[in-house]
Amino acid sequence: MSEDVFEQKDRFFGVGRFDDPYPKLAELQKKCPVHEGSLSGLFGTVGAENTIFPEESYVTVTAFDEVDRILKSPKVFSSSWYHPSMGEIVGRSILEMDPPEHRRFRALLQVAFSKSAVEGWEEAFIRSILNRAVDRFAGRGHADLSQDFAFLYPIEVTATAAGLPVDDLDEFYRFTAVLTNVAVPAEDRLRASRGLGEMVQRLIDERRKDPREDLISVLVQARLTDEEAAEAEIGDGKRTLSDEEIVTFVRLLVPAGAQTTYRAMTNLLYGLLTHPGQLDALRADRSLIPQAVEEGIRWEVPLTYSGRTVTTGTEVCGRPVDAGSQVQVLLGAVNRDPQRWPDAEKFDIFRPPQRHLGFGTGVHVCLGINLARSELKCALEVLLDRLPDIRLDPDADPPSITGLGMRTAARLPVVFTPS
Numbered sequence: 001m002s003e004d005v006f007e008q009k010d011r012f013f014g015v016g017r018f019d020d021p022y023p024k025l026a027e028l029q030k031k032c033p034v035h036e037g038s039l040s041g042l043f044g045t046v047g048a049e050n051t052i053f054p055e056e057s058y059v060t061v062t063a064f065d066e067v068d069r070i071l072k073s074p075k076v077f078s079s080s081w082y083h084p085s086m087g088e089i090v091g092r093s094i095l096e097m098d099p100p101e102h103r104r105f106r107a108l109l110q111v112a113f114s115k116s117a118v119e120g121w122e123e124a125f126i127r128s129i130l131n132r133a134v135d136r137f138a139g140r141g142h143a144d145l146s147q148d149f150a151f152l153y154p155i156e157v158t159a160t161a162a163g164l165p166v167d168d169l170d171e172f173y174r175f176t177a178v179l180t181n182v183a184v185p186a187e188d189r190l191r192a193s194r195g196l197g198e199m200v201q202r203l204i205d206e207r208r209k210d211p212r213e214d215l216i217s218v219l220v221q222a223r224l225t226d227e228e229a230a231e232a233e234i235g236d237g238k239r240t241l242s243d244e245e246i247v248t249f250v251r252l253l254v255p256a257g258a259q260t261t262y263r264a265m266t267n268l269l270y271g272l273l274t275h276p277g278q279l280d281a282l283r284a285d286r287s288l289i290p291q292a293v294e295e296g297i298r299w300e301v302p303l304t305y306s307g308r309t310v311t312t313g314t315e316v317c318g319r320p321v322d323a324g325s326q327v328q329v330l331l332g333a334v335n336r337d338p339q340r341w342p343d344a345e346k347f348d349i350f351r352p353p354q355r356h357l358g359f360g361t362g363v364h365v366c367l368g369i370n371l372a373r374s375e376l377k378c379a380l381e382v383l384l385d386r387l388p389d390i391r392l393d394p395d396a397d398p399p400s401i402t403g404l405g406m407r408t409a410a411r412l413p414v415v416f417t418p419s
């Protein structure tokens with residue numbers, strides 16, 4: 001697997017370059033909930049967001065309530081913000097659609113990612129993928145849980161859920177890392193997009209002839225309400241998805257699912273390994289795992305921001321904003337809003353439950369939320385079952401979480417009794 005593709009993407013999102021942006025974000029938050037410029041601009045750097053849209057077109061929001069409102073107001077704050085970075089390469093996916101178009105496509109996909117579907121996947125393949133990942137290093141007595149574990153399993157889970165062949169995982173992973181990286185020249189991204197598209201197309205052809213239980217089979221059989229057909233009263237007003245619509249969805253799904261879960265897993269493990277008392281509590285009482293997962297995502301979101309394009313003159317935190325402006329909502333900063341969480345910078349799995357925005361909110365709330373939670377929960381269970389005395393390697397350099405647009409612990413050296 002080419003490391004360069006992944007390292008290049010990480011560098012662009014500040015992994016390894018920004019240790020801890022949160023003290024500065026807390027200062028900005030204290031001064032004012034809205035700032036001119038993008039997150040990268042505020043930190044004097046170039047990131048994906050200010051490469052795509054000019055720095056001057058941005059306002060950045062750090063207050064929980066205002067970000068919550070923006071994400072729930074898609075008429076004024078449009079997801080077309082994603083079009084130049086994703087749509088031109090991936091195709092027109094739900095990520096860049098606004099209601100009512102978004103609602104019709106999302107409703108079809110939602111069923112495939114329901115809580116009960118994901119519970120079935122836990123037994124069908126998630127736990128076995130995790131156990132196979134641990135098998136590769138359990139006998140060694142030491143491992144890097146970031147690269148040897150967290151980096152590898154989410155892509156296999158997502159590919160298996162989608163019904164994609166897992167023998168080509170390396171190529172598959174590389175395609176997804178390239179096509180979502182705006183630092184890569186457009187022609188290379190388009191080539192990766194075509195490569196992934198061809199893999200998915202072969203499967204669509206097979207499943208149209210011989211449907212099975214997987215996601216692609218669900219999608220080839222799904223019927224979408226077609227507003228034109230419905231108005232003209234043609235048939236039942238529904239149609240099947242085109243090959244291109246299915247390919248586009250899979251092109252979005254794989255990177256959306258793999259890299260975020262990898263980063264979330266490393267951050268959660270870092271929180272637990274650096275707070276051994278809390279890890280002990282999980283060892284003693286596994287029912288604490290779901291709240292530990294939620295706290296991990298609140299405390300160190302893998303994806304620190306999202307964005308929206310303003311469709312009509314409006315206000316953000318009382319400040320006038322013109323149509324055509326870009327609003328960057330800082331999911332990381334709002335998850336540490338001191339109005340909502342006391343000592344927000346502390347990792348504490350015993351906090352009273354409180355809604356956070358790590359998975360977004362409103363109509364675009366993460367489609368994979370049940371799958372992500374389940375992958376993180378099962379991964380902790382498998383690690384605690386298989387390596388019960390796991391701890392940070394006292395002889396290795398201490399790890400850290402770094403990044404600005406994305407946050408990751410790129411290495412997590414641990415030791416344990418070999419098994």
Ligand code: HEM
Pocket residue numbers: 094095096106158252253256257258260261264297302303306307331357358359360361363364365366367368369371372
């Ligand atoms: C811990 C892991 C994850 C985090 C933190 C995360 C975070 C997010 C966030 C913040 C959004 C909203 C973006 C916006 O409104 O602009 C989103 C949307 C989305 N996520 Fe996730 N995600 C994770 C895992 C997954 C997984 C495992 C999948 C599927 C396999 C997935 C699929 C999607 C899709 C398809 C959307 C677009 C939904 C829409 O536009 O309606 N995500 N995710």
